[in-house]
Amino acid sequence: WGSSTERTSAAWYPQGITSTADAYTVQTADGSSTGRTALAVSWYNDGSPDQGARISFVNAGSGGGSLSTYAHVLLVEPKIVSGHLTFSPVNTHAGGLVWYGAKLFAADSGRGMRVFDTTRIYRIAAGQDSTKIGWDATTGRYNAYGYTYIMPLQLSYLQSTTAACGVQSDPDGDGPLKAYNNPLCFSWIGLDRGTTPDSLVAGEYRTLGDLQSSDTRIRVTRWSLNYHDRGLCDPSNTAITTCGSARTLADGQQITVSDVYMTETPRIQGGLSWAGKFSLSQSLSDSSGAVAGSLYAAVPGTDNDYGGAAKYSWTVGAEDVTLWRASTSSGTLGSSARMWTVTEHPGERLLLGVYYSSVD
Template identity: 35%
Template sequence: MGPRRCSTNNGGNPVKKYRRLVVGLVAGLAAALLPAVPAQAATALPAANFRLKATAYSGLIDDLDAALPNVSVPTVVADGNRAATSCSPAAANRVASFCWNSGDDDVAYWVPQGITTTADAYGEATYEGATAVLVSWYDNGTDGVDRGVRVSFVDYSTPSAPTYRHVLLVEPYTNGSGQASFRAVNLHAGGIFWYGHYLYLAATGTGFRVFDLRHLWQTSTTNGSAIGRQSDGSYQAYGYKYVLPQAFAYNQSTTNGYANIRFSFASLDRTSTPDSVVVGEYANPGAGSRIFRFPIDYTDRMLTESSDGYAKATQAYDVSVQSMQGATSVNGKFYLSTSDGSGNAGDLATFTPGGSVVMHHDVLPVGPEDLSYWPAKGQLWSLTEYAGNRSVFAVRASAY
């Protein structure tokens, strides 16, 4: 890993921090004065035509468990090697925020996309005693290496001073010598949600990749340019200390001629009965962009299957909102984050089934992405993607 990504500087640029504070205060006040604007109605679609089917659980995980030290989520969360910084992103009704250290704020080849928290994992909002925020990043390959996807494990037990460490996502496979190994996961990582022991990752064209948090492995960090099992028997991960393996996947299909879903982002809804998953589509222009809901089973933490073995959507809507980047639902009301390029504030759209989509313009910072709801706090969490202006923040959901 390059020196910028390994930076542990937590001071940040004081000019940048001051500029963010001023811009955040001014933009937040201006956004609060803007009226919400009704748009077109959300059109219901026949939801059962959209379905997902699970693959088998990877048998290679047992082999890799035997080859590598297995560590717990609290161990990784407590092993932060970076300190977040304080900042004030320009989000109306903001109630919490932090920013990455200077190396992660500025790095061009890693781009943050998805967000989830321990409030998704379990109702008590902790996981084995840890309070954490997880953020997914994809590698765009601009430095000549595609490392796939990493996830930041942020220790949020002290909100005023979060620390974090990046974990590389990997896919187990059998190498040419017949040995269990792993490789990078090459996805956009536009949305994630945490449910029990599973971390679900939106896979744009196919459905979901699912990673098992009971199998976090510690790897060798002696070779920052290698991944998987090496000829000397070591397991490398581009210099990352920990990896999280894919356990299984969900592959999509449709019936009656409907177009496949573009799995651009995803979130968990703990306010529905039963718990459910919200997924949606990025589109620019936005005509025909859709939102879907799938039920999920709290007993096995997997999508709820029908008698034919498919998990089928229970709600589907054509919302035709341009540049959606995230969506979630709270007590039946949908919240959609939308972006407007690298120079304009983001918007938040809301709708309830049977009603019109309402646009709340310029209430989010530039470059908003995925959404996640923290029920006990009543907070909508999100993040921004553009290098040099990245933040993680929460707003009051009840304000919209």
């Protein structure tokens, strides 16, 4: 990152990553053959006041070249206060990102996913107060904590219950906590353009301490996507949530998960799937602090996590992952396809790309 503050700050932590290769088959931001290419990285704020989350749009060249320039965009939630349009920060961990069409999906831990429109990024006029956010009636100006650009929330996919995510239960009363009986924690998300229809994968972060019983597994899920409106769809409920054609969306429509997988792999920070194989990014630490993590490649139903899955050395503090396909043909990979990750620890922050063929 360009500034020492971004490289070392304990106020902002990079988390999710996606790219224009996720957005469109031709791998550009606008879906045209001459459009720009970019990576997008989410950061969550751990400062006071809580400034929510931001996205860094990084010039990606060909997806494997120079990452020389970038700009930060603050995520905001619009609202009407006293008859005037204003906005507040989006308080989310943003642990994973998927850029699909013009939509940018951000994982929202216990709530679900927040969705933003990348064609609706607004510039804040010069002269704002960097300590404030939203409309200031006194000055007649908008403020965004000093950020030049904002991207408003478009819609949310929320859990159908308000129960806390990921809570474990002890159904047989023998002591160890076992199966989860509460909603999924959306700790990370990734895209799979190799399925029909395209799909979004989402999983939860759990520590080794959560796996107190051989009955306990960590959940990884798959959600179908509608290519026409770029939203979630439900193949089992075509009356209102068809995946194959344009549709009319309304508040309250319920989407059901397409597939659920189980894994024993703890501390998963990010994941994606391609051609039936999952890549799971794991962070690790010991008594001295953070250490190099592992990257797992496994086919559901055939690979046991530590027996059959391929395990690769991974970087320190790795978070989410995304696949740059290096191909403009849907459902195929080019020879230079790369998997990108972002690392979070202050002083050790990288955007790292490795050839997908080396970790497949």
